[in-house]
Amino acid sequence: MDRYELRREDYSLSEDQLDLQNAYAKFFETHCTNEAVRAAEPEGFDRALWERLCATGATTMALPEQAGGDGATLVDLTLVAEELGRYLAPVPWIDHVCAARLLACLDAPELDEIVSGKRIIGLDPHLGDVTGRRLIPTASIADDLIVRDGDDIVLLTFDPIPERVENLGKLPMAWVDPADATHRKILASGPTASTAFGRALDEWRLLTASALVGLVEQSMRIAAEFAKTRYTLGVPISSLQGISHPLANMAIAVEGGRALARKAAWFLDNEPEVRPELAGAAFVFMTEEASRAATMSVHVQGGLGVSTEAAASAYLVRARGWSLAGGDPADTARHVAQVVVKKRSAQSPVAPLAPAGADAALAAV
Numbered sequence: 305m306d307r308y309e310l311r312r313e314d315y316s317l318s319e320d321q322l323d324l325q326n327a328y329a330k331f332f333e334t335h336c337t338n339e340a341v342r343a344a345e346p347e348g349f350d351r352a353l354w355e356r357l358c359a360t361g362a363t364t365m366a367l368p369e370q371a372g373g374d375g376a377t378l379v380d381l382t383l384v385a386e387e388l389g390r391y392l393a394p395v396p397w398i399d400h401v402c403a404a405r406l407l408a409c410l411d412a413p414e415l416d417e418i419v420s421g422k423r424i425i426g427l428d429p430h431l432g433d434v435t436g437r438r439l440i441p442t443a444s445i446a447d448d449l450i451v452r453d454g455d456d457i458v459l460l461t462f463d464p465i466p467e468r469v470e471n472l473g474k475l476p477m478a479w480v481d482p483a484d485a486t487h488r489k490i491l492a493s494g495p496t497a498s499t500a501f502g503r504a505l506d507e508w509r510l511l512t513a514s515a516l517v518g519l520v521e522q523s524m525r526i527a528a529e530f531a532k533t534r535y536t537l538g539v540p541i542s543s544l545q546g547i548s549h550p551l552a553n554m555a556i557a558v559e560g561g562r563a564l565a566r567k568a569a570w571f572l573d574n575e576p577e578v579r580p581e582l583a584g585a586a587f588v589f590m591t592e593e594a595s596r597a598a599t600m601s602v603h604v605q606g607g608l609g610v611s612t613e614a615a616a617s618a619y620l621v622r623a624r625g626w627s628l629a630g631g632d633p634a635d636t637a638r639h640v641a642q643v644v645v646k647k648r649s650a651q652s653p654v655a656p657l658a659p660a661g662a663d664a665a666l667a668a669v
Contacts, residue, residue: 332390338618348444349444353393373419389516391518396426399429401511424448426442445468450504456490457500462486463486473621513590515626524555584637588637
């Protein structure tokens with residue numbers, strides 16, 4: 305038995321990881337109230353919360369020790385992302401740490417202020433050969449952006465920073481055209497650069513999937529608490545199958561998505577070539593489940609749920625908007641299918657074709 309065999313099937317957290325999870329749960333519960341989330345919607349960003357979050361080491365923990373970080377594992381990062389999603393935190397933590405980890409992978413010298421979060425860096429999370437003008441989820445607040453331009457990985461700086469556009473996910477999103485950048489620096493080129501950028505995109509989708517796990521779990525709790533206190537015909541509506549069964553489905557989605565994300569994180573850290581499809585599969589699964597679960601949470605509360613004041617409505621728009629921040633999730637499903645086909649073809653020249661679309665993501669798991 306090799307030393308990793310048992311770990312591949314063990315998704316339990318260590319005591320240190322449980323402490324980490326609890327610490328960030330308490331942090332966001334204290335500093336990221338519903339009122340604070342609503343107040344940050346015009347910009348899609350709460351700078352005070354970002355500074356407090358950086359002070360906890362949330363940005364430095366994500367980087368390797370040789371780059372000035374604390375060398376946290378991807379499983380550790382999924383725990384922070386899950387709590388961020390649970391409280392709808394209006395901070396660009398996922399984009400920042402994925403971009404910073406990419407800079408560290410490329411040995412870029414720009415990490416000094418980025419490690420601490422004093423300079424915010426984002427990246428273009430779209431798959432494929434994106435050229436020209438594109439929407440980037442952190443472009444209206446980021447000091448620097450990393451994009452793919454042909455075979456080059458390019459660091460862009462804009463002065464002034466692009467203007468935010470209104471969007472469903474309440475993100476600091478803006479249109480970006482690399483040709484309009486004030487400063488432009490090629491970080492790397494060729495196949496090695498493409499591989500590094502692809503890894504960053506896998507990490508972005510993995511951490512976004514984890515954030516959606518937290519979002520779905522909180523949506524479920526909001527609906528469940530309401531269902532326990534709302535009565536019809538003398539019984540709580542939570543006792544009715546039309547309510548209890550969908551809530552049970554939400555719980556299943558949470559546990560399944562969480563296990564898949566942690567499995568993907570472990571393989572991406574330790575044996576990325578063995579299960580390269582898992583990060584994308586976790587993302588596709590959670591984008592579908594998040595929209596479904598958040599919609600159900602609104603329906604459970606009836607007219608209250610669709611009001612702008614209701615917490616459930618805030619989770620609904622982000623469940624749909626965050627899922628689209630990196631483009632159509634179907635692009636990721638196709639990418640997963642291509643990865644699976646390529647891997648099977650390498651194993652056997654007569655391997656059957658993988659199913660297309662979202663079914664490929666499920667088949668990959």
